[in-house]
Amino acid sequence: MSRTQSSRPSARDRILKAASELFYREGIKNVGIDRIIAESGVAKMSLYNHFKSKDALIAAYLEEYEKNWFPSFQEKIEHLAAEPGDRLLAIFDVLYEWFQDQDFRGCAFVNTIVELADITHPGYHIAVKHKQLILDYIRSLVEAAELIDAETLARQIAILIEGAIVVAALAQGAETAIRAKEAAAILIAASQP
Amino acid sequence: MSRTQSSRPSARDRILKAASELFYREGIKNVGIDRIIAESGVAKMSLYNHFKSKDALIAAYLEEYEKNWFPSFQEKIEHLAAEPGDRLLAIFDVLYEWFQDQDFRGCAFVNTIVELADITHPGYHIAVKHKQLILDYIRSLVEAAELIDAETLARQIAILIEGAIVVAALAQGAETAIRAKEAAAILIAASQP
DNA sequence: TGAGGTGTATACAGACCTGTCTACATTGTG
DNA sequence: CACAATGTAGACAGGTCTGTATACACCTCA
Numbered sequence: 001m002s003r004t005q006s007s008r009p010s011a012r013d014r015i016l017k018a019a020s021e022l023f024y025r026e027g028i029k030n031v032g033i034d035r036i037i038a039e040s041g042v043a044k045m046s047l048y049n050h051f052k053s054k055d056a057l058i059a060a061y062l063e064e065y066e067k068n069w070f071p072s073f074q075e076k077i078e079h080l081a082a083e084p085g086d087r088l089l090a091i092f093d094v095l096y097e098w099f100q101d102q103d104f105r106g107c108a109f110v111n112t113i114v115e116l117a118d119i120t121h122p123g124y125h126i127a128v129k130h131k132q133l134i135l136d137y138i139r140s141l142v143e144a145a146e147l148i149d150a151e152t153l154a155r156q157i158a159i160l161i162e163g164a165i166v167v168a169a170l171a172q173g174a175e176t177a178i179r180a181k182e183a184a185a186i187l188i189a190a191s192q193p
Numbered sequence: 194m195s196r197t198q199s200s201r202p203s204a205r206d207r208i209l210k211a212a213s214e215l216f217y218r219e220g221i222k223n224v225g226i227d228r229i230i231a232e233s234g235v236a237k238m239s240l241y242n243h244f245k246s247k248d249a250l251i252a253a254y255l256e257e258y259e260k261n262w263f264p265s266f267q268e269k270i271e272h273l274a275a276e277p278g279d280r281l282l283a284i285f286d287v288l289y290e291w292f293q294d295q296d297f298r299g300c301a302f303v304n305t306i307v308e309l310a311d312i313t314h315p316g317y318h319i320a321v322k323h324k325q326l327i328l329d330y331i332r333s334l335v336e337a338a339e340l341i342d343a344e345t346l347a348r349q350i351a352i353l354i355e356g357a358i359v360v361a362a363l364a365q366g367a368e369t370a371i372r373a374k375e376a377a378a379i380l381i382a383a384s385q386p
Numbered sequence: 387t388g389a390g391g392t393g394t395a396t397a398c399a400g401a402c403c404t405g406t407c408t409a410c411a412t413t414g415t416g
Numbered sequence: 417c418a419c420a421a422t423g424t425a426g427a428c429a430g431g432t433c434t435g436t437a438t439a440c441a442c443c444t445c446a
């Protein structure tokens with residue numbers, strides 16, 4: 001697994017970390033294998049021993065991203081609010097934090113799909129699964145809040161989330177999250193039974 | 194300008210047409226110059242006589258796209274509805290049509306920015322200008338409809354539009370436009386003076 | 387001590403990509 | 417007709433990219 005004595009992370013971990021940062025910040029097609037091995041301080045053969053190809057590395061990058069992103073997202077929301085209705089709104093406070101990150105550059109999954117432009121690439125299904133997971137979580141909150149027409153409301157909130165991410169990334173304005181939150185509040189109020 | 198006798202479009206027009214289709218459908222980085230000249234039936238030197246570089250062609254592609262997209266968007270909306278409040282909702286009917294297009298693959302400007310990942314690229318400013326134009330148009334409709342807090346409402350509707358585009362592109366579901374329309378109607382109703 | 391697993395360093399093959407060069411064909415205009 | 421502008425065809429230089437091959441170093445465990 002990891003090196004026994006040295007505290008240095010394993011080659012695989014360093015590759016994934018470097019690939020994640022570079023792929024997200026500069027785009028998949030703009031980052032070559034040589035950049036990744038230079039950044040992670042690993043030999044090229046080590047990379048190809050751990051990952052069959054660049055496409056496999058891309059898929060691993062998305063899986064790694066998902067494994068970290070969603071639990072962290074959910075944890076932050078549930079730390080901010082206890083009631084399901086409040087948690088729906090807290091989503092946008094978490095987005096607000098995220099948008100303020102210096103390196104924020106939109107959704108890694110959406111960006112990757114745009115760059116790949118190929119629904120047969122393994123990364124496509126990981127991205128779709130990711131969006132499904134978020135939608136399921138929103139729906140569970142909407143249902144727990146006992147709001148009417150849960151499916152529609154959940155999907156509308158998902159639209160607000162995606163829209164806020166795109167607008168914030170393009171205009172570089174975190175306050176987009178606040179406007180989206182106000183819009184979500186109005187939709188939720190209109191869905192009271 | 195154009196060929197006098199033959200009805201064949203000029204080389205420049207054919208290049209732009211081929212580049213637009215290929216760039217949008219397959220992504221900028223996935224389409225090489227050779228593909229474009231093959232598709233447009235033009236010599237490579239003709240392309241480089243009309244466009245200084247691939248980057249210049251990308252910028253021209255975005256300018257061309259903008260020149261067609263927004264007037265057509267506006268025209269369709271104003272054909273569908275006369276009152277400003279109705280036109281705000283008609284936006285989403287136009288999106289619904291667009292999403293059903295076989296080749297729909299999201300917003301060309303957003304996709305290009307994601308692929309370039311470089312705010313110094315000339316294409317970046319064209320894309321930002323495009324989004325500003327849409328926001329200005331929405332704001333003018335909101336103001337004409339005499340709704341309160343025009344700026345906020347306009348930006349919220351813009352968020353719904355961007356979100357609908359992303360969700361529809363990812364899930365390949367045109368009905369996303371209808372859910373976004375219902376959400377917009379609720380926001381508009383809440384903004385009645 | 388010696389074997390095997392893991393990582394390193396680097397060269398290289400082969401594909402592809404942008405952009406340039408040269409030589410030739412076509413067409414409208416004075 | 418002759419000239420200039422425009423387009424064609426294709427070779428090619430120079431760079432980048434992915435993925436492979438080779439030779440060597442280190443560490444662990446028997």
